[in-house]
Amino acid sequence: MTVEQARTKWGRTKWGRTKWGRTKFGTGRTPAMAIALPSGVVLGMAGGLLSVLVGVTASNPALGFWVFTSCLTMPAVALVYVLVVDRNTLEGAAERPDDSIESGWYDKAASGSFADLILVLGIASIILTFIPRDFFVDLKLVLPAVVAVCFASFGVRYLVLRRKG
Known part of the structure; x- marks a missing residue:
């Protein structure tokens, strides 16, 4: 068959x-x-x-x-x-896309960037603990900065893994 x-x-x-x-x-x-x-x-x-x-x-x-x-x-x-x-x-679609090398790079980059996110947020929490109360941090600026750090971390990790092959 x-x-x-x-x-x-x-x-x-x-x-x-x-x-x-x-x-x-x-x-x-x-x-x-x-x-x-x-x-x-x-x-x-x-x-x-x-x-x-x-x-x-x-x-x-x-x-x-x-x-x-x-x-x-x-x-x-x-x-x-x-x-x-x-x-x-679909013509040309991979049979099992989850088994591709790109999928492995994506998984490794995503798990590494999550670890980076936890590290950055932990350090930021410690720093914000010691800042005086009269200092104001606007969440409209902080949250997009966290998202930008996540994007940058994932992108850099993915490109490094892709270059290593």
Whole structure:
């Protein structure tokens, strides 16, 4: 029995692989973009309508509706596509992406950056304990700084691991 016959037998890819893939549900014969495009347009229009109802576009509601709709449609299509596509029906998709070397780099970088985050927050807590009470720290600045440290730590660790190979 070939691999393709085994996949068909166990229901993984019943109709073969295509460039844009097929849906996860139903018979699996419906192209994923046939669901993603209309759903994304509807979600984009709902976002445009929400912007008008909230009053973001008070000066020109019609123009604001179309601007918001056009800006939100493509991300909504992408989101719906990611949710409905069966990756086993995509051409060129890896069989087991969790076993790739990149996945290992990601896991090591994420665990290392979490350890960095705990270290930085611990040191910051100790420093803030000894600062006088009249010193004010604005959380609107501190929390984005913590996120930036996390991004930087993960990015540097991932790039180092990738360079090492």
